[in-house]
Amino acid sequence: MSQYLVTGGAGYVGGVVAAHLLEAGHQVVVLDDLSTGFRESVPAGATFVQGRVQDAAEVLDGSFDGVLHFAASSQVGESVVDPEKYWRNNVAGSLELLTAMRKTGVRRLVFSSTAAVYGEPETTPIVESAPTSPTNPYGASKLAVDHMITSEAKAHGLAAVSLRYFNVAGAYGRQGERHDPETHLIPLVFQAAQGRRPHISVFGEDYPTPDGTCVRDYIHVADLAEAHLLALDAAKPGEHLICNLGNGNGFSVREVIEAVRRVTGREIKAVVAERRPGDPAVLVASADRAREALGWRPRRADLDGIVADAWAFALSLADGADAAAAAAAPRHP
Numbered sequence: 001m002s003q004y005l006v007t008g009g010a011g012y013v014g015g016v017v018a019a020h021l022l023e024a025g026h027q028v029v030v031l032d033d034l035s036t037g038f039r040e041s042v043p044a045g046a047t048f049v050q051g052r053v054q055d056a057a058e059v060l061d062g063s064f065d066g067v068l069h070f071a072a073s074s075q076v077g078e079s080v081v082d083p084e085k086y087w088r089n090n091v092a093g094s095l096e097l098l099t100a101m102r103k104t105g106v107r108r109l110v111f112s113s114t115a116a117v118y119g120e121p122e123t124t125p126i127v128e129s130a131p132t133s134p135t136n137p138y139g140a141s142k143l144a145v146d147h148m149i150t151s152e153a154k155a156h157g158l159a160a161v162s163l164r165y166f167n168v169a170g171a172y173g174r175q176g177e178r179h180d181p182e183t184h185l186i187p188l189v190f191q192a193a194q195g196r197r198p199h200i201s202v203f204g205e206d207y208p209t210p211d212g213t214c215v216r217d218y219i220h221v222a223d224l225a226e227a228h229l230l231a232l233d234a235a236k237p238g239e240h241l242i243c244n245l246g247n248g249n250g251f252s253v254r255e256v257i258e259a260v261r262r263v264t265g266r267e268i269k270a271v272v273a274e275r276r277p278g279d280p281a282v283l284v285a286s287a288d289r290a291r292e293a294l295g296w297r298p299r300r301a302d303l304d305g306i307v308a309d310a311w312a313f314a315l316s317l318a319d320g321a322d323a324a325a326a327a328a329a330p331r332h333p
Helices: 012-023 053-058 076-081 083-104 137-156 185-193 221-234 253-264 288-294 303-328
Strands: 003-007 027-032 047-050 066-069 108-114 159-165 167-169 200-203 218-220 240-245 270-273
Touching (some): 003 053, 076 137, 083 108, 137 240, 167 221, 185 253, 200 253, 218 303, 221 288, 240 288
Parallel strands (some): 027 047, 066 108, 200 270
């Protein structure tokens, strides 16, 4: 049994990874400031410490076997108008974490990176050796941390793995996706299905794809979590391994909308809008390195299955909100 620190473990992916670590028999300490995460997303059995990643020095000691680092600001649009927040939280915060790890002798790290480091790819599927040219400060901040980790591994013997996610979706039990504001396609289509928005916007239908809409690679959050546990075992002192995580198959915007219609049985109005600047036609991962270096295989690649898990979680949130509203409503004799 090992003990791990999970920064950002009250968030979507961090919470699911923390749950998988506990199920594998490990001890877990979650560090999260709850600025975007939720206390109830921290799985039962984990020790929770409320604080920023910059506070890791107050938590880490020699009893930890490693760190899984998810704490970061992650809104692309926000990063464009408030870039200093991303340099402060993502880059400076990660530097503080690496310093605390070095001082306490914690020498194993799995870092939550992103496909945004590639920007607009020249070819697909995207391999790890593809040029990195992020188009926004969010992607640039994650790339900067990857460079920082490489330097730390070479200079100080850190054993590190960076996992570059494509589109994470689905849910795992009581843990699922909820952001404010919401920017991800599947939850937005759910909002249209629930009548919380009048329609779902389809940004462009004239891309060079089979149905004219953008194609993206969706990976189930539980498959993603399993990759993190494998990465802990694969990390080698003095090396920084970088792996893409995706299914290697893409689904178009229209295919996602149709999947939500099938799963929910509800009518969903789709309205075509202008293309968004900088939206690549196709973003699909090559996960060959993850298969070879980690022994990882995505086991939940079916789009309807991914959507069904996410929909069950969305319904549980709606039921909880209705129950809370009913409990708060005034009662009259």
